[in-house]
Structure formats: C-alpha cells, structure tokens
Amino acid sequence: MLAVTASVLGRLFLNSPIAHIQLAAETVGNDIFGKWNITNSLIAAWCAVAVVIILAILATRKMQIVPRNRFQNLVEAFIGWLADLTESMAGRKWGPTFLPLIATLFIFILVANWSALLPVFGTIGKVEPAQEILAHELRDVVKDVNDAAKKRDPGAVEYVLVKKADAHGHEEMPYEKPAPNIVAAFQREVGNDRLVIFDGEEGTRLIPIGFKKIKEMRISEYWDFDHWEARHGEVEIKVGDNLETLNIDGKTPGRLLPYLRSMNTDLMNTLALALVAMFLIEYWGIKANGFGSYASRFINFKQGPIGFAVGLLEIISEFARIISFSFRLLGNMFAGEILLFSSLFLLPVMAGVVILPFFMETAVGMIQALVFSVLALVFGSMAVTSHEEHGEAHGHEYAEGQAGHQAQSPKSGGHTEAVIKST
Amino acid sequence: MGINLPGLIAQIINFSLLMLALYFILYKPVLKMLDQRSQKIKESLDQAERVQKESAQAGEQVKAQIEAARAEGRTIVGQATQLAEKVREEARAQARTDAEAIIARARSEVQRERDDAVEQLRREFAALTIVAAERVINKSLDAREHQRLIDDVLQDSKTFGKN
Numbered sequence: 001m002l003a004v005t006a007s008v009l010g011r012l013f014l015n016s017p018i019a020h021i022q023l024a025a026e027t028v029g030n031d032i033f034g035k036w037n038i039t040n041s042l043i044a045a046w047c048a049v050a051v052v053i054i055l056a057i058l059a060t061r062k063m064q065i066v067p068r069n070r071f072q073n074l075v076e077a078f079i080g081w082l083a084d085l086t087e088s089m090a091g092r093k094w095g096p097t098f099l100p101l102i103a104t105l106f107i108f109i110l111v112a113n114w115s116a117l118l119p120v121f122g123t124i125g126k127v128e129p130a131q132e133i134l135a136h137e138l139r140d141v142v143k144d145v146n147d148a149a150k151k152r153d154p155g156a157v158e159y160v161l162v163k164k165a166d167a168h169g170h171e172e173m174p175y176e177k178p179a180p181n182i183v184a185a186f187q188r189e190v191g192n193d194r195l196v197i198f199d200g201e202e203g204t205r206l207i208p209i210g211f212k213k214i215k216e217m218r219i220s221e222y223w224d225f226d227h228w229e230a231r232h233g234e235v236e237i238k239v240g241d242n243l244e245t246l247n248i249d250g251k252t253p254g255r256l257l258p259y260l261r262s263m264n265t266d267l268m269n270t271l272a273l274a275l276v277a278m279f280l281i282e283y284w285g286i287k288a289n290g291f292g293s294y295a296s297r298f299i300n301f302k303q304g305p306i307g308f309a310v311g312l313l314e315i316i317s318e319f320a321r322i323i324s325f326s327f328r329l330l331g332n333m334f335a336g337e338i339l340l341f342s343s344l345f346l347l348p349v350m351a352g353v354v355i356l357p358f359f360m361e362t363a364v365g366m367i368q369a370l371v372f373s374v375l376a377l378v379f380g381s382m383a384v385t386s387h388e389e390h391g392e393a394h395g396h397e398y399a400e401g402q403a404g405h406q407a408q409s410p411k412s413g414g415h416t417e418a419v420i421k422s423t
Numbered sequence: 424m425g426i427n428l429p430g431l432i433a434q435i436i437n438f439s440l441l442m443l444a445l446y447f448i449l450y451k452p453v454l455k456m457l458d459q460r461s462q463k464i465k466e467s468l469d470q471a472e473r474v475q476k477e478s479a480q481a482g483e484q485v486k487a488q489i490e491a492a493r494a495e496g497r498t499i500v501g502q503a504t505q506l507a508e509k510v511r512e513e514a515r516a517q518a519r520t521d522a523e524a525i526i527a528r529a530r531s532e533v534q535r536e537r538d539d540a541v542e543q544l545r546r547e548f549a550a551l552t553i554v555a556a557e558r559v560i561n562k563s564l565d566a567r568e569h570q571r572l573i574d575d576v577l578q579d580s581k582t583f584g585k586n
Contacts, residue, residue, distance in 0.1 A: 023425060024425025024427075025425050025427075025430070036429050036433075037427060037429060037430065039425070039427065039430055041430075042430055042433055042434065042437075045434060045437055046437065049437060049440075049441050052441065052445065053441070053444055053445070053448070056444075056445055056448045056449040057448060059449065059453075060448055060449060060452045060453060063452060063453075063456050065456065065459060065460055065463060075449075075453060076453055076456065076457060079449065079450060079453040079454065079457075080453075080457055083450075083454060083457075096454075099450055099454075100442050100443075100445065100446045100450055101442065103445070103450060104438070104441055104442040104445050107445070108438065108441060266425060266430070267425055267426070268425060268426070268427050268430040268431045268434055269430075269434045271431060272431050272432075272434035272435040272437070272438060273434075273438055275431075275435060276435055276438050276439060276442075
C-alpha cells in the first residue's frame, strides 16, 4: 500500500537531476584559509566531531553514582561495552591503553556514517557555474595531453594555457582558444557532461528536486567549442529525442557543490584515520617489546633466509594494512553514497525504493565502524604480543615433546601420551 | 582520487584532538564512574552480608540467652519444689513427733492420774479398813451388827472418792 502510494507520488510530482558523482571531495571554500582547500567532507568531519563532543559533554555533565538520567545509563553501557571488547581482545594490561583509539574510531566513524544519511548531506550547496567547471576540466585536459606527449617524446613542447583577462580572483573560463587537438580532446572529455540550469545568480541552493521538470543541458549545448565562448540567450536543448529552446539569460548553468558530504567517502579522511591508527599501533608495539625486539620482527637475520623473507612480508603487510583500512571504509561508504544517489534518480519511477537503501546504509555504516575499530584492536593486540616469547614457547613445547618421545619410545603407549601432553 | 595533503593533515589533527578530548570528557569519567559504582555495590553487598551475619549472630545469642534463662528457671523451680517438699516433709515429721509427744505425754498423764488414783484409793481403803477395824473392835459384834457395819463402811467409801 505504502509502496503503491509512494510510486504514484513519485510519478506525479517528484523529479531530480542526474547526480554528478566524483570520487574526490568537492572543494567548497578555497578562500576561507587562503590557499587551503576546505572540502565538504572535512566540514562533515568537523560537524561529526562537534556532535560527538556535545553528546559526550551532555552525557558526563551530571553523572551520578545512582543514575537518574537514562541517557547516562545508555552512554555508560556503550562505553562499558567498548571497554569490555578491548579488554577481551587486548587483555587487562593493554585494554585500557587501546580504549581511546578503538572507541574513538568506532564512535567517530559511526556518527559520521549515520549523520551522512541525514537529508542535509548532498542536498544543500553552492552552485558551481559552468565557467568554473570548464576551466578546471580544461586545465586537466591540457595536463593529460602534455603528460602523454612527454611520455612519447621527453623533449616535446608543452602546451600552455593563456588567460585573456582575469576578471575574478578564482578560476574562470576566459582562456585563449587552445590548439585544435586540445579542443578536440576537451570536447571528447566533457562534451556530454550535464549541467543543471539554476534560476538566478550563483549562490547557496537546495538540490532541485521538485514537481516541475528539471532543466538540464549538456556542456556541448552550453559551450560553443568552435567560437570558444559560452552561448547566450535562446539555446537549443535536447530533451530526450526532442529539441527545446530555452533562454538561459539570467540563469546559471552549473553543478551543485554540496556543503556536506559523507566524511568517509573521501580518501583523505579514511587515510587519516588509518594513519593515526597504524601510527599508534606501531608505537604500542615498540613500547611493549622494545625497539630492537620489535624491529627484529621485520628485519630478521637470525632465522636464516626464510626468517628474512618473512620479515619482508611483515613489512609489506604492515603497509597493506594502511591501504586496506582506508580503502575498505572508503569503498563501502562511497558505494553506499552512489546507491543512495541512484535511488534518488529512481524517485520519479518509484519513491518507495529510496527507503530500502537507507535501511541498508544504516546497517553498513555501523558494520564498517565496527570492522575498522575491531581490526585496529586486533592489529594492536598482535603488535604488543611479544614475538620472541611466542616463538620460544613453541620451541619449548617442541623440545619437551621430543624428549618425551625419546624417553618413552621403548614403550608403545608412551609416545602418544607424551604427544598429548606436549600439545 | 582527491589527494589533498592539507586535507589529510587537517583530518589527522581532527581525529587526534577528538581522541584526546573524548579521553578526558568521556572515557575517563565514565569508566571511573563505572568502577566507583561497582566498588560501591561491592562494599554495600559486603556490608549487607556483614550486617546479616551480625544479626544472625545476635539472634543466636538471644536464643542462647533465652535457653539459658529457661534452664535456670527450670532449675530454680526444681529447687523450689524440692525445698517445698523438704519443708513439707519436715513439717509432717515435726507434726508427727509433736503428736507423738503429746500422745505420750497424755498417756503418761493418764497413767500418772490412774496411778495416783489407785494410790489414793489404796490409801483411802487402808484408812477405811482401819476405821472399820476400829469400829469392829470397839463394839461387840453380833452378826447383824457386823453386817451393818460393813455396809456402812462401804456406804462411806462410796462418798469417799467424791470428797
């Protein structure tokens, strides 16, 4: 019933533009700290930090030994669970040391992932006008062409973009028309990309989901590649198989750069978490075993060439962990984001479909938070376990088993007994 | 890919600060509170157990005291009964001896009275006999006179004891 209603609603009213998906986080404020690029995922991370800290302050503000405040119960149970988890894996000695990292990873990733499901994510943003998009893309195309030419012939002449007049501080399109091969490459690269036509000047907007048809145009319809200038006034737009004419004066073709983007869909953020986690894990490993002992795990001459090879593998696996940490989280959350975008695109067909990925993303968000923190915990526990002690214990058992074997070998029953004891 | 070194550094600082902040405002106080509470619960339970043990001990003591008092009471009652028995026995014996003494005294009195009476009678009789013999001797006696004399004496002797 709900699904039917939703699908009817979807067919009748709702409409959304095709989402523009890119892996790199969008820069929304490159003028805030001068040259520093403030990405929307970083803003989301700041929001998540703020939310977590406010919740923590609320939870611990009026703590009582006999709790009357149910929120205190919840937080205590949650922190207690995390503390028990770390202690159950890392032991009583190292559990409390690991707790801040493990718990913060879990809480931060969980809050970031779940808050990314809020409607403010990806829907409110500033309009990036077509001129800026084209300027960025043109620069990338010129760089690609130059790189390709250099690869063929190291002495090749590089193409350089020439600006006509710099009207604004930030990058815009008035570049001189480049060489024909670059124009062709540029047209191939971006010609079919879509621009949403926003009414009025550029500024902060909601994503245009609404009752009326969303107006979109291709870049090739906006930018005249032959005359190297933007078209004005009446423009012919292809809508499906039909041509429509639209006056774009006073309108801004472009894309919406959302102010907030799910924190973990940006490689920089997941990589930062992985780097901090691995740094602390290595630090604890050194602290627990001593530098020499811990380093001998990786550079090992004692046990011959096999030991050395194993050491090399350990080094590789240590770096692989950083990559697997960051890309596992990134991949899961980015895929989820694309799933949500795709279901947004399905809005006109069936609005009810949108709900299902949201449920799924709720689960995925928590699972990924748990996976990240528990893996960090496991790696940490492995790092602080003494390597040599472990090996010695094995050797000792082995020797004992051998001795038992030799002593008992005249009797037929003694052998199995000794083996059982040693294992 | 969005490789962006300032973003990476910003996020590293972000996360490190969050970790530090949460350590001081969340994990430390919450874990301290949990430890405190479990400590307090443990203490309370210990105390309750101790109080229970003490009260059980006190109850036992009271019971023992009651038992002792009861036993004491029983002995006192027993002693009293014995004493009473003895007193009664003594009284009875005393009464018996008294009665016997009285009876003996009465009997000896009676004996003595009788002896006295017999003695007196004997004495009276002798006197009488003497008187009679005087009279017999003083008068000439014929048979009838003799008889009357004897009768007179006997008649006198009848009144004799009554004097």
